[in-house]
Amino acid sequence: MSASNSYKEPKQFEKEEQKLDLPDDEPALVKLFLQFLYEMDYHIPKKEPGSEPATLxxxxxxxxxxxxxxxxxxxxxxxxxxxxxxxxxxxxxxxxxxxxxxxxxxxxxxxxxxxxxxxxxxxxxxxxxxxxxxxxxxxxxPDLDVGLMIYAKVYCVAEKYNIKALKELAVENLTYELPHVMVLFTNNEIFDVIDYIFSNSLDTKGCEMRRLLASEVYGCLKIFGMKSRIEEKMKQYPDLALLNVQETFGD
Incomplete structure (x- = not known):
């Protein structure tokens, strides 16, 4: 078998005007991306043993x-x-x-x-x-410090290069982690994730990560009512407000 036949350039990760350009200042993201390409999975490092708070x-x-x-x-x-x-x-x-x-x-x-x-x-x-x-x-x-942002970044990279399986895995992982962290009103990282996803993901009806975050907002609104910071995000991202209206009246 000739070398030209034994190696095929990964065209699915390149476009005519767009090359794989993962940011050099985020080595952790690059590592997870490459790990997925080789293993069809990626693993977030767990917190070090003994890092639990001293008090209950x-x-x-x-x-x-x-x-x-x-x-x-x-x-x-x-x-x-x-x-x-x-x-x-x-x-x-x-x-x-x-x-x-x-x-x-x-x-x-x-x-x-x-x-x-x-x-x-x-x-x-x-x-x-x-x-x-x-x-x-x-x-x-430390049990609440699970690094939600990495899932948002992985999702956007997967979306950019149209890697469906990696997008699905990022959504699955964030779905798993959300119940384990403080609710929306007291977890600043979730607001950062909302900013990142609604600023960087494609504005499409089928964006699973947007729908997941909107569903989290909807659930928290039902429990705690409107909060100024939530209102601010809905004004900043109309799609977030629209998705919440659909959650309420989508039947």
């Missing part, structure tokens, strides 16, 4: 409850601002009322929002409103 963290699992949206917003935003000492107190409060709550592998105590009675809400709100609770940086949560 309270995590509210928002579900079916009778709370007002204002109360949910205040709790969710307040918890995200607490320093290490105050966050440790939140876990004590929850376990003081619900002794069966045990920490998970991420050193978090999870409580369903339907279990938040008046006494728990009062104690948490009092702690949140204490000026000393937010002095200094908020407690670091």
């Amino acid at each position: 963290c309270l995590e509210i699992v928002w579900g079916n409850d009778q709370l007002e949206r204002r109360v949910r917003r205040n709790l969710d935003e307040g918890l995200a601002k607490l320093n290490d000492k105050a966050m440790g107190r939140t876990a004590d409060i929850a376990q003081g009322h619900r002794s069966y709550l045990l920490p998970d592998e991420n050193n978090s105590v999870a409580i369903d929002s339907s279990e938040l009675d008046i006494s728990i809400i009062f104690e948490l709100t009092t702690l949140i409103n204490d000026p000393g609770s937010s002095n200094g940086p908020p407690v670091y949560r």
